[in-house]
Amino acid sequence: MTHPAQPKASHFINGEYVEDTAGTPIPVIYAATGEQIATVHAATPAIVEQALSTAKAAQKAWAKMSGTERGRILRRAADIMRERNHDLSVLETYDTGKPLQETLVADATSGADALEYFGGLAASLTGEHIPLGEDWVYTKREALGLCVGIGAWNYPTQIACWKGAPALACGNAMVFKPSETTPLCALKVAEILIDAGAPAGVFNVVQGMGEVGGALVTDPRVDKVSLTGSVPTGKKVYAAAAEGMKHVTMELGGKSPLIIFDDADIDNAVGGAINGNFYSSGQVCSNGTRVFVQKGIKEKFLARLAERTGNAILGDPMDEATSFGPMVTENQMNIVLGYIEKGKEEGARLICGGRRADMDGYFIEPTVFADVTDDMTIAREEIFGPVMSVLDFDTEEEVVARANDTEFGLSAGVFTKDFTRAHRVIGNLEAGSCFINSYNDAPVEAPFGGVKASGVGRENSKEAIKHFSQVKSVYVRMGDVEAAF
Ligand code: NAD
Numbered sequence: 515m516t517h518p519a520q521p522k523a524s525h526f527i528n529g530e531y532v533e534d535t536a537g538t539p540i541p542v543i544y545a546a547t548g549e550q551i552a553t554v555h556a557a558t559p560a561i562v563e564q565a566l567s568t569a570k571a572a573q574k575a576w577a578k579m580s581g582t583e584r585g586r587i588l589r590r591a592a593d594i595m596r597e598r599n600h601d602l603s604v605l606e607t608y609d610t611g612k613p614l615q616e617t618l619v620a621d622a623t624s625g626a627d628a629l630e631y632f633g634g635l636a637a638s639l640t641g642e643h644i645p646l647g648e649d650w651v652y653t654k655r656e657a658l659g660l661c662v663g664i665g666a667w668n669y670p671t672q673i674a675c676w677k678g679a680p681a682l683a684c685g686n687a688m689v690f691k692p693s694e695t696t697p698l699c700a701l702k703v704a705e706i707l708i709d710a711g712a713p714a715g716v717f718n719v720v721q722g723m724g725e726v727g728g729a730l731v732t733d734p735r736v737d738k739v740s741l742t743g744s745v746p747t748g749k750k751v752y753a754a755a756a757e758g759m760k761h762v763t764m765e766l767g768g769k770s771p772l773i774i775f776d777d778a779d780i781d782n783a784v785g786g787a788i789n790g791n792f793y794s795s796g797q798v799c800s801n802g803t804r805v806f807v808q809k810g811i812k813e814k815f816l817a818r819l820a821e822r823t824g825n826a827i828l829g830d831p832m833d834e835a836t837s838f839g840p841m842v843t844e845n846q847m848n849i850v851l852g853y854i855e856k857g858k859e860e861g862a863r864l865i866c867g868g869r870r871a872d873m874d875g876y877f878i879e880p881t882v883f884a885d886v887t888d889d890m891t892i893a894r895e896e897i898f899g900p901v902m903s904v905l906d907f908d909t910e911e912e913v914v915a916r917a918n919d920t921e922f923g924l925s926a927g928v929f930t931k932d933f934t935r936a937h938r939v940i941g942n943l944e945a946g947s948c949f950i951n952s953y954n955d956a957p958v959e960a961p962f963g964g965v966k967a968s969g970v971g972r973e974n975s976k977e978a979i980k981h982f983s984q985v986k987s988v989y990v991r992m993g994d995v996e997a998a999f
Pocket of ligand 1: 664665666667668669691692693694722723724725726727728731742743744745746747748750751764765766767768798799800896898924963969
């Protein structure tokens with residue numbers, strides 16, 4: 515019997531499911547069991563062509579609709595997404611392995627928030643009137659045209675919506691390529707937009723690996739590329755987009771610092787460190803994986819952290835009691851286990867976890883290393899798994915310098931009761947998305963994105979509008995034209 519996760523077809527183009535079995539088969543594996551639950555096919559050149567030409571054709575009429583009309587469709591899509599939250603969450607769990615306890619509250623719900631928020635903004639995207647004596651200039655905020663979205667595997671519904679909702683609100687059309695690891699959820703986003711009344715062709719989904727992504731990015735009809743992925747992929751995609759002078763948004767990786775001062779509330783700080791390292795089994799780009807703890811509270815912090823980490827419930831992700839799921843793939847599990855071995859070899863002190871869990875699926879125990887130093891591999895490279903590095907520090911000045919000593923700059927957090935210090939430290943940290951006495955909150959109202967190698971541009975909030983639109987300025991002369999001859 516066909517597994518319930520198997521989609522009707524691999525791609526969604528021009529308002530309907532489309533299949534082309536000539537494309538390379540991509541197995542979809544349920545990370546909690548290792549079982550193959552679905553197969554999709556990578557887009558052939560014919561499918562890529564169909565998606566791009568459809569989106570290009572649909573965009574003009576979509577941009578001509580009023581913002582109110584476009585916004586109404588997006589807000590209707592948000593409502594449908596919330597109504598179907600349970601089914602979408604189950605699918606998200608099949609796609610990623612993340613526990614239902616998380617997917618019920620963090621995926622389709624976050625996608626719906628983006629659809630609702632940008633749906634609400636769509637009607638207010640106006641320009642300016644700039645008086646110049648008798649003459650004047652007016653500006654118009656216009657769509658970019660055809661946008662390509664490329665997703666990472668950790669938040670397939672959310673990423674499709676975080677890119678699709680602002681793109682569509684501004685009057686663009688989108689071709690979205692999910693990660694080949696989690697190809698299922700974006701198809702549902704496309705289906706919901708059609709059910710909400712979006713014109714066929716304004717949001718399309720094609721499957722495939724980097725090669726398909728590359729074909730989309732280099733197509734001359736494409737005006738903008740928004741990628742969520744790793745820094746190495748980001749560099750390639752940014753370069754390819756630059757070749758065609760395309761707009762980009764790059765949401766890339768991180769190795770973010772979370773700084774905990776002696777005066778912090780220990781339980782809140784431990785909670786922040788848990789949220790910033792073990793949510794989605796650590797497969798979150800903004801994670802605060804370098805936890806700098808001031809020496810005075812180090813052992814107390816570690817003891818409480820180990821105790822609370824021991825409460826993680828590993829198990830069947832479909833059981834709502836489970837609070838910690840598997841790695842997305844066997845390969846990712848092996849990469850993370852390799853980093854854990856490196857941590858041990860390089861002399862970090864293992865506080866808890868450190869092994870593959872003794873159960874089916876690709877589970878790794880939530881792992882904490884203490885006595886980590888800045889030069890250790892686990893403190894320098896993005897692991898993208900449940901491995902927290904705890905580093906000691908003495909002074910504010912020292913910790914800020916060490917926190918900034920990385921090519922990345924996605925997020926940063928600080929826990930302290932001294933608010934002057936909190937703002938000063940955040941002001942000195944090189945990061946795009948920051949937290950004071952909290953970690954990893956990502957409301958749609960707040961800009962999200964990184965500095966340095968972690969990215970370019972911002973998602974969410976009004977900032978995202980700037981990255982999916984451009985300004986036309988129009989000079990209007992009321993009198994005669996003066997000319998030199
Ligand atoms: P990845 O870089 O391997 O792949 C990302 C996407 O890019 C995939 O869809 C892939 O098929 C595509 N791709 C690969 N090569 C390409 C090419 N040459 N041209 C066009 N597309 C190409 O990343 P991943 O392993 O799926 O995800 C993990 C990474 O994503 C981590 O580094 C993580 O930090 C990052 N991430 C960032 C954010 C953020 O918002 N900043 C969010 C989630 C994940």
